[in-house]
Amino acid sequence: MSFKFTITKKLAGRLGRAGSIETSHGIIETPAFITVGTKATVKSLNSDQIKDIGIQCVLANTYHLYLQPGDEIVKKAGGLHKFMNWQGPMMTDSGGFQVFSLGVAFGKGITKMTKGKELLLPESRPDDEGLAKLVKIDHDGVMFRSHLDGSAHYFTPEKSIDIQHNLGADIIFAFDECTSPTESVHYQSEALDRTHRWAKKSLEHHLKLSAEGSEKSLPPKVLVPALFGIVQGGRHEHLRKESAQYLADLKVDGVGFDGFGIGGSFEKEDMGTAVAWANEILPENKPRHLLGIGEPEDLFQGVENGVDTFDCVAPTRNGRTGTVYTSAGKKHIENACYADDFSPIEKDCRCYTCQNYTCAYINHLFHAKEMLAGTLASIHNLHFVTHLVAGMRQAILNNTFEAYKKGFFDIYRN
């Protein structure tokens, strides 16, 4: 395994830091925004477009790829990098989030997660009446139904790690239970026990597979990814701290996690605080990934509270539905006022879209339901968020983080 985390500079008086994560497929300069490529594709973009935006790393979803095309196909292709023709670093998540969200959604007419402003998980409870049939949690794992065809599947920590080893990303995650923030503290505590038990099993199985891979002398870049444990605990300080401590201390044969994820389930206003609870305890010398977070204000909060990497579908999902990011806030490009606006989405933006196309043209493409509409808006949004976080990195290195943040929010409006 080639995996090394280096801190270059710390943010004075805060938990934030700038550094780098070295993987077999290249270096991620942190803090960094990681782009989501759910089904082994960053929606609508080819590899060159991903690279041109300045994207350093792509995160694909284990749940989706397990169901379609199947992790065995991806393994046969030589792993995700070869399958999707992306030569840079990659992550896969554990599948936990989708098992509990999309699995629940099957047959209920719910096709999209409502990761809105206030809550980062839907309010449906896995144990709500009627849902029990679709998602069933036991001591060892989770029975769920595919959102595609309703077929039954059972994920355990071992299964999730097996799939992720087949997919072959550089960084993978332990299987966890992702709870809704509306759950009782009692339920959160029970779920956290499961998450910790599964974290240990994930680590054990990962080390077993890694050792087998070494014995077979197979190429280490495919077979031995870095494994991150996931801190859960909802909105509860004592649970978050308990979780961070448990995962920080967890060792199997003297080997711990290579880094940590912080699982979603915050209320927006206290996200920074909840992230800090975990990061004050997690070992400073290992990287931390905040799962599913990507709004500008959240990215600043995450970075100053010690998060190194983020992933989120928001830039591409917003892009495909006509919402574009600008330094002044979000614009709805379909609005009539843009029909004859022959300027780019953002003056001075260096993305391919702004260098080549006007608001009027993109407005037309959205009204005409043309595929290029979502592509151009996604390129712009990913460029915006990627470079916003890259700017935070540079600001930490330059000792100008507070000024960079103030400068941003002086203009940006939600």
Added chain:
Amino acid sequence: MSFKFTITKKLAGRLGRAGSIETSHGIIETPAFITVGTKATVKSLNSDQIKDIGIQCVLANTYHLYLQPGDEIVKKAGGLHKFMNWQGPMMTDSGGFQVFSLGVAFGKGITKMTKGKELLLPESRPDDEGLAKLVKIDHDGVMFRSHLDGSAHYFTPEKSIDIQHNLGADIIFAFDECTSPTESVHYQSEALDRTHRWAKKSLEHHLKLSAEGSEKSLPPKVLVPALFGIVQGGRHEHLRKESAQYLADLKVDGVGFDGFGIGGSFEKEDMGTAVAWANEILPENKPRHLLGIGEPEDLFQGVENGVDTFDCVAPTRNGRTGTVYTSAGKKHIENACYADDFSPIEKDCRCYTCQNYTCAYINHLFHAKEMLAGTLASIHNLHFVTHLVAGMRQAILNNTFEAYKKGFFDIYRN
């Protein structure tokens, strides 16, 4: 106006020729396949992708752009080239084909033209019961309803030319009535009289607008396109010949058409013959465009019978629905046999798709309904057809056309 057609080499014993069309936005080396960009976008592709494929010229649709975003918006943008960021040569069609096809379709649940193998126009007759209300032809023009919202519009030759001058392509077409091949010879003859009357009016109005543009000293590249008249006449030799002769002879103040279109309405097996009827009469020193034709066998027939340029939606439409072109014939990439085929669509193909992606990956993208699926397949198909015709050009120049054609059909199967 900068417009010049040069013949470099003729195909021995046939009507075919290799040459070039010089426009204000660059040279089209002929024979050439022109790519359709209906709504000022080659579906799913940005300008760099269009250029990288080797596409020389894009044809946009007058009917669609008139309805959305409106030709006044495009004019305000500085014309089509600026609006869609395509700096190469462009054409617009007259709107006639869509007025008679899409206009008819509104409210009837027909959303796509069935330009299938046998007929190049749908079998619905504009004067069928119930359709009369939607498309009404009179001496001066056509009343039709928008396929988007049912609103009523009236196209005349003057209106079509006005719109096309606003759009600002390099090559535009006279307004014509595009009939179905199932019409009686009596109806075809009546329709041809209208097409000829409208051709004269188109030319008169075009010259008037061009003169006004010159007086105002406005940039000639936007204001003075080349105008092509359209030969119609269905499957009938005497009508096709009459049409070619009328349009070849037509002059207004001593000025004739800059080139000619040959309008669709053939049966597949006699297309080459019907094209030859027209091209034997049309002046040799002016370029000829065959409208809406793009299947490999039709392209060969067209080229050897003296066609210089072609346009067709087939490569992109097929691409979006998972049919890809190969030297052995078409493949349905969604078929199960490609799920673990880790080779490119076509070995040795130099398109971006084949250089970077496998059949297995594209198969997965189609099954997952990912946008990138249609993009990658469209790139490959456009590359295939563009280079097939470019190869015909080279073969004419090298005196190897028959060998090139034989080599292609020795392998290619429908």
